[in-house]
Amino acid sequence: MSEAELGFLNAQWDVFAHDHQRPPHLAPNGAPWLSWLLIGGRGAGKTRAGAEWIRAQALGLAPFADRAVSRIALVGETEHDVREVMIEGVSGLLAVHPRGERPNWMPSRKRLEWNNGAVAQAFSADDPESLRGPQFACAWSDEMAKWRYAEAAFDMLQFGLRLGPQPRQLITTTPRPTALLKRLLCDPACVTTRAPTRANAFNLAPTFLQGVMARYQGTRLGRQELDGEIIEDRPDALWSRALLESCRVEAAPVLTRIVVAVDPPASSGKRADACGLVAAGICAAGTVYVLADDTVVAATPSAWASRAIALWRRLEADALVAEVNQGGEMVRAVIGEVDATVPVTPVRASRAKWLRAEPVAALYEQGRVKHAGCFAALEDEMCDFVFQEYLFDFAAFLVSIFQMFYNFVLVPFAQVDQRGLAAGLLVGKSAVALDHRNAHPDAIGDLRGR
Numbered sequence: 001m002s003e004a005e006l007g008f009l010n011a012q013w014d015v016f017a018h019d020h021q022r023p024p025h026l027a028p029n030g031a032p033w034l035s036w037l038l039i040g041g042r043g044a045g046k047t048r049a050g051a052e053w054i055r056a057q058a059l060g061l062a063p064f065a066d067r068a069v070s071r072i073a074l075v076g077e078t079e080h081d082v083r084e085v086m087i088e089g090v091s092g093l094l095a096v097h098p099r100g101e102r103p104n105w106m107p108s109r110k111r112l113e114w115n116n117g118a119v120a121q122a123f124s125a126d127d128p129e130s131l132r133g134p135q136f137a138c139a140w141s142d143e144m145a146k147w148r149y150a151e152a153a154f155d156m157l158q159f160g161l162r163l164g165p166q167p168r169q170l171i172t173t174t175p176r177p178t179a180l181l182k183r184l185l186c187d188p189a190c191v192t193t194r195a196p197t198r199a200n201a202f203n204l205a206p207t208f209l210q211g212v213m214a215r216y217q218g219t220r221l222g223r224q225e226l227d228g229e230i231i232e233d234r235p236d237a238l239w240s241r242a243l244l245e246s247c248r249v250e251a252a253p254v255l256t257r258i259v260v261a262v263d264p265p266a267s268s269g270k271r272a273d274a275c276g277l278v279a280a281g282i283c284a285a286g287t288v289y290v291l292a293d294d295t296v297v298a299a300t301p302s303a304w305a306s307r308a309i310a311l312w313r314r315l316e317a318d319a320l321v322a323e324v325n326q327g328g329e330m331v332r333a334v335i336g337e338v339d340a341t342v343p344v345t346p347v348r349a350s351r352a353k354w355l356r357a358e359p360v361a362a363l364y365e366q367g368r369v370k371h372a373g374c375f376a377a378l379e380d381e382m383c384d385f386v387f388q389e390y391l392f393d394f395a396a397f398l399v400s401i402f403q404m405f406y407n408f409v410l411v412p413f414a415q416v417d418q419r420g421l422a423a424g425l426l427v428g429k430s431a432v433a434l435d436h437r438n439a440h441p442d443a444i445g446d447l448r449g450r
Contacts, residue, residue, distance in 0.1 A: 011098045013052040014063055020195035021049035023064075023170075029188035037184050038172045041197035041228040043204050046172035048091040050140045053170050055096055057138045058103070058118040069137035071163055072120035074112075075153065076142045082122040083107065086142055093120070125149060131156035137164040145176035148373040152250060154180055175230040176376060177241050182230075197226045220384065238361040239382040244371065247364055252289035252372040255281030258317040259345075262308050262331050264301075275304035278378070279315055287368055291315055293375040301334045309339050319345040357385065 009015075020040065027033035036053075040046045053064055060068030074093075076082035087093050087105060093112065094102060103112040103120070110122040123130050125147040139157055147153055161167035175181065184190050201209055216222030223229045233240045263276035277294040294311050296304050312320055322331035322344060332344040363369045371379075 011096075011101075013056070013096070017049070017052070018045060018195065018199060020193040020199060021045055021052070023053075023193065024191045027189045027191050031189065032166060033189060033191040034166070034168055035184060035187065035190040036168070036170045037181075037190055037192045038170065038195075039175050039192065039228050039230075040172070040195040040199075041226040042174065043197045043200055043208070044195040044228065045091075045200040045203070046174075047085060047089060047142070048096065050086065050142060050170055050172045051091060051093045051096045054093060054120065054138075054140050055101075058114050058120065059101065059116065068116055068118060069164060070118055071134070071136045072112075072118065073123060073131070073134070073136040073139035073157060073160065074120050074142075075123045075125055075131070075139060075157060077125055077146050077148075079110070079122065079124045081142065082110075082124065086140070087112065087122065125153035128152035128156045131160055133160075135160050135162050137161075137167050139167075139169040141169065141171045141173075143173050144171050145173045145178050145181055146376045148375065149250070150178060150180050150374055175224060175228055176380065177230050177232055178374070179241075179245055194228050196228050233383055237383055238357060238385050239364065239379075241379075241383055243364055244379050244382065247367070247370050248374065249289070249370045249372055252281060252291060252370070253283050255283050255289065257282050258291065258315050260308060260312050260315070260317050260320045262304075262320055262322045264304070264322070264331050264334075265299075275299060275307075277304070277308050277311055279311055279317060281315075281317075287370060288363065290369065290371045290375065290378075293378040295377065302338060305331075305334045305338045309335060309342055312342060319343045321345045 020038065023033065023036045025032070038046055038049055054072060054074070055061065056064035057069050058072060060066070074082055074086050076086055085092060089095065094105060097103065101114075103114045103118075105112050112120040112122075121134060121136075125141075125144075126149065128149050131153065139161060141154070141157065144150060144154070157169070161169060171184070173181070185192060197204070198209070198213070213222075213226065216226055220231055220234075224231045233242075258279065258281035260277065260279045265275050274295055274297045277292075277296065278290065279292040279294075280288050280290045282288050292311055292315065294307055296307050299307065308320060311317070320331070320335065320342060332346065335342055335344055360369075
């Protein structure tokens with residue numbers, strides 16, 4: 001076949017699409033659907049389905065559209081994700097169009113323009129307010145279960161879907177048991193299609209299928225990331241989805257102190273190549289607000305140090321915290337090479353990480369910790385945290401958040417007010433995990449309020 005013939009065949013999406021990449025005609029309520037939720041494992045063809053659906057909407061291509069629409073919203077977790085995956089990706093919008101139909105991509109304006117006048121605008125779910133004002137006839141939202149401000153971004157998008165006789169939206173995502181995703185699954189105007197990774201095996205590398213499937217098939221992570229299942233809470237985990245949802249707020253109030261905790265990639269285990277970077281602040285009332293999870297994987301020391309410094313500057317934090325017995329001196333040296341003016345506070349932990357987990361969970365149950373936004377990867381690890389499975393293998397962001405709370409909240413409060421501790425600052429056996437007598441004295445002084 002010639003290149004032109006191959007290009008023509010590749011453009012016939014209605015011939016090659018899998019069943020899960022085709023929307024049902026009617027919603028559960030018997031009426032034409034308004035939202036299409038495509039849930040699938042990694043590599044199941046979600047991005048290709050989204051790009052092809054948008055192409056059909058912009059050009060009015062049957063059977064996926066009966067008319068061309070003029071205004072389209074493209075919403076991803078970040079602007080980088082919209083650009084690199086939804087638009088410029090291997091299965092993105094530019095790739096699925098034949099050369100003669102390809103829209104003009106203007107990165108500086110964050111918009112695609114087709115020859116027929118259709119326009120698609122790119123938005124980041126990290127900035128829900130950017131969706132206030134524009135209006136659309138259809139929208140494609142990608143990886144919604146990962147969005148930090150999922151509720152706010154989704155709500156703003158709904159207010160903008162007001163053009164044409166029947167505005168519609170497609171949501172492609174790997175599942176997580178979020179409240180928003182569960183509501184959509186119960187929405188009578190929403191249709192759902194599902195697919196595991198193996199449904200698209202023909203288009204995936206054989207080595208990927210052999211290696212990844214062999215390693216993760218049947219595990220909780222594999223069921224979520226490969227089979228596309230929504231995995232509910234573990235009954236023996238310290239945190240639950242409901243607990244974390246009850247602790248979620250849109251934004252933090254004025255904070256008296258902000259700290260960035262660093263767990264360098266110096267430990268052994270399956271996540272040894274990750275550097276945990278978690279930031280939190282405390283308000284005058286003593287409530288802690290988790291502000292960011294910028295954990296980075298497979299980064300060089302200079303790269304994760306630069307990431308930590310960027311987070312410290314962005315939040316105008318007071319210090320970077322690192323355990324001396326967990327690479328803390330190395331953190332100070334590496335960060336000093338990037339910027340010697342950044343204050344690194346060394347702390348020494350005398351208790352095992354798993355002992356520090358329980359009092360942190362108690363703070364959540366008491367309502368003394370809030371999440372300012374959604375931190376999908378961190379929350380997944382928290383809801384999957386079981387002592388027996390983590391005695392020797394900790395995720396980097398869990399180490400970061402444990403060391404932050406232990407040194408930033410629990411130890412200082414125990415030192416400041418012994419009677420408050422006894423009166424119920426930490427209840428029951430959680431108090432056993434506190435070893436404030438052996439806390440680093442310099443850290444206590446540095447981590448109190450301004």
